[in-house]
Amino acid sequence: MTLSEQTKSLRTPLPWRQIKDRLAEKSFFLLSLVPILLVIAIIVALWLRTRPILEAKSITDLIFGQTWKPLKGEFGFYPFILGTFWVTTVAMLLAVPPSLLTAMYLAEYARSSTRSIMKPLLDLLAAIPSVVYGVWGLLAIVPWVEGHLKPFLTRWLGFIPLFSSENPTGYSILAGGIVLAVMVIPFIVAVTFEVMRTVPDGYREAALAVGATRWQTIKSAVIPQVLPGMIAGVVLGSSRALGETMAVLMVVGNVPMVPSSIFDPAYPLPALIANNYGEMLSIPLYDAALLGAAFMLLIIVLIFNVLSTLVLNRLTRRSMV
Amino acid sequence: MKKTHFHRRHIEESIVKTLMILSFIILAGSLGYILVTILIKGLPAMNLDMITKTPQGGFYLGKEGGILNAIIGSLYLAGGATLLAILVSLPLALYLGTYLRRTGWANIVRLAMDILWGIPSIVYGAFGFTIMLALGMRASLLAGILVLALLEFPIMTRAIEEVVRMVPRDLEQASYALGSTRLETALKVVTRQMLPGIVTAILLAFGRAIGDAASVLFVAGFSDHIPTSLFQPVASLPLAVFFQLGTPFPEVQARAYASALILTAIVLLISFGSRWLSNRLGRNIIK
Numbered sequence A: 001m002t003l004s005e006q007t008k009s010l011r012t013p014l015p016w017r018q019i020k021d022r023l024a025e026k027s028f029f030l031l032s033l034v035p036i037l038l039v040i041a042i043i044v045a046l047w048l049r050t051r052p053i054l055e056a057k058s059i060t061d062l063i064f065g066q067t068w069k070p071l072k073g074e075f076g077f078y079p080f081i082l083g084t085f086w087v088t089t090v091a092m093l094l095a096v097p098p099s100l101l102t103a104m105y106l107a108e109y110a111r112s113s114t115r116s117i118m119k120p121l122l123d124l125l126a127a128i129p130s131v132v133y134g135v136w137g138l139l140a141i142v143p144w145v146e147g148h149l150k151p152f153l154t155r156w157l158g159f160i161p162l163f164s165s166e167n168p169t170g171y172s173i174l175a176g177g178i179v180l181a182v183m184v185i186p187f188i189v190a191v192t193f194e195v196m197r198t199v200p201d202g203y204r205e206a207a208l209a210v211g212a213t214r215w216q217t218i219k220s221a222v223i224p225q226v227l228p229g230m231i232a233g234v235v236l237g238s239s240r241a242l243g244e245t246m247a248v249l250m251v252v253g254n255v256p257m258v259p260s261s262i263f264d265p266a267y268p269l270p271a272l273i274a275n276n277y278g279e280m281l282s283i284p285l286y287d288a289a290l291l292g293a294a295f296m297l298l299i300i301v302l303i304f305n306v307l308s309t310l311v312l313n314r315l316t317r318r319s320m321v
Numbered sequence B: 001m002k003k004t005h006f007h008r009r010h011i012e013e014s015i016v017k018t019l020m021i022l023s024f025i026i027l028a029g030s031l032g033y034i035l036v037t038i039l040i041k042g043l044p045a046m047n048l049d050m051i052t053k054t055p056q057g058g059f060y061l062g063k064e065g066g067i068l069n070a071i072i073g074s075l076y077l078a079g080g081a082t083l084l085a086i087l088v089s090l091p092l093a094l095y096l097g098t099y100l101r102r103t104g105w106a107n108i109v110r111l112a113m114d115i116l117w118g119i120p121s122i123v124y125g126a127f128g129f130t131i132m133l134a135l136g137m138r139a140s141l142l143a144g145i146l147v148l149a150l151l152e153f154p155i156m157t158r159a160i161e162e163v164v165r166m167v168p169r170d171l172e173q174a175s176y177a178l179g180s181t182r183l184e185t186a187l188k189v190v191t192r193q194m195l196p197g198i199v200t201a202i203l204l205a206f207g208r209a210i211g212d213a214a215s216v217l218f219v220a221g222f223s224d225h226i227p228t229s230l231f232q233p234v235a236s237l238p239l240a241v242f243f244q245l246g247t248p249f250p251e252v253q254a255r256a257y258a259s260a261l262i263l264t265a266i267v268l269l270i271s272f273g274s275r276w277l278s279n280r281l282g283r284n285i286i287k
Helices: A005-009 A013-056 A061-065 A079-107 A112-127 A130-157 A173-198 A199-207 A214-243 A246-251 A271-275 A286-320 B010-046 B048-052 B068-098 B103-118 B119-137 B139-165 B169-177 B182-210 B237-245 B250-284
Strands: none
Touching: A005 A246, A005 B139, A013 A286, A013 B068, A013 B103, A013 B119, A013 B139, A061 A079, A079 A112, A079 A214, A079 A271, A079 A286, A079 B010, A112 A173, A112 A199, A112 B010, A130 A173, A130 A246, A130 B237, A130 B250, A173 A214, A173 B010, A173 B139, A214 A286, A214 B068, A214 B103, A246 A271, A246 A286, A246 B182, A246 B237, A271 A286, A271 B119, A286 B048, A286 B103, A286 B119, B010 B103, B010 B250, B048 B068, B048 B250, B068 B103, B068 B139, B068 B182, B068 B237, B068 B250, B103 B139, B119 B139, B139 B182, B169 B182, B182 B250, B237 B250
8 A cells, every 4th residue: 555545545534524514514504594584584574564554654643643543543653652762761760770780799899609699699580571570560569659659759759740640550650660670680780790891800900009999990990991881781771671561561551641750651662562463453554553563663672782782792802802 | 107098989989889789689679579479479379270270161250270271381382492492593503603703704693693682572473473474374382482482592592602602712622633623523522511501591591481471472372271283372371470460350360470470480490490400510511
């Protein structure tokens, strides 16, 4: 056997393994098209089904129209858009301060033993299904808002329109906001915690070495590095809050009106879809209107997600260098 | 002479620290409050019938029966969806983590995954329903499984890829140095190393699917019977809670709380189970 023959016989098992590798790469590539095609499919399908109503009504009528009477062919989304906006805003106002403080504590103060207790607690909070949050809201938050929070706030702050309402029940924007806040907190904490961990310890040590307190270190060395990431985390959290359906639906009252106070009931877009879709499909344009609501949600969430993901990706990539 | 400097910054420090601890106490308190509320309200209506019987005649008026249909239905739905999602997620995560890494294409795929991950479940439900109508399908177990799989696979892929990234680079390079291909490295080295992480990711996605109501609301239907084929409508726990709450009868509402308790118990069991499993499996890992 010559040398070249020898190498040939050594190489014979190789090609099949190499072919397998190439084949796997090709099929993996096809698989990686799935998420991209799926995003496109969802956008296109919802768009196609929304189009009839966009052809029948002007977009300003839809967005700023105040009356919602599907039977008469009136589809004004304004109360629902505002309802979504109010509930999400209240939730975020309540959720952001404790989330950031908890994330900072986890990332900067907590010892690893403390952390190993705190993290599972947050995971549990994130694992609770939204229907269970809804039941909790119904049993605990709605009566609390009705019996304590509302009388108290109306009494002392009632002169501000935001805190006075005719609504006799506790089913309100505030109740929805509180439940939603508890739901998104673990999420915002997780994202901001990850972001804060990307700051190299050298920065902290430098600040501590010149005599800064822990909080000064966070303020001057950590936060400036990760501010965009923290904002991205909050934006991601609010896009979660925007789309949350069941829990909010159960406590927010579902009255299609333009709210003027946090004690007013509201009717957010996801609740509108969940309550009506699949039922009255025989009414003309109704189905297109509801899918239009879904399309609107999708677009808002898409914009929020893409922007915050780009910011977060830049941050994590930089930290990996 | 020793002099203690007690500056404004120290006061600030203690205020901020107190606020941080307070926030965490509020969080932990909320978790406790939720669990206690569900437990106290759910226990009175809990009995063996709830988990061993399907709804009998007049169940929704307060007569006898249980929610076995919803428990089994939810397990079918989430189980089927998880199996389907694994088929896509595991290879995709391996591809992203070991083949593509940080190439441009990988970032596009990841962006698409992040978008999917953020889409609200009600939108998945609406999308699933339009597709169902277009295909002329009826609300069924199969449709529910498909929609839940859509919901699960971005969650699972992201979680698995996170684990792939944790695999030490040296380990992969050692495998390449021995002449193995990327496929062999991915399947025989990386997968083995990630096993605990994969289990956690799968259970995470399963837990998410079993608790999701908005996506199955239109596509899975609801039924008092345990389905015997993929084409029958199926009940699910979150919807059982929701529908029972919607009735005006206190007995049925009490059962809704008991159903919520069952759902919570299942989800917590999964959460603890995954922690325990990943610790146990973690022993076989090269650190």
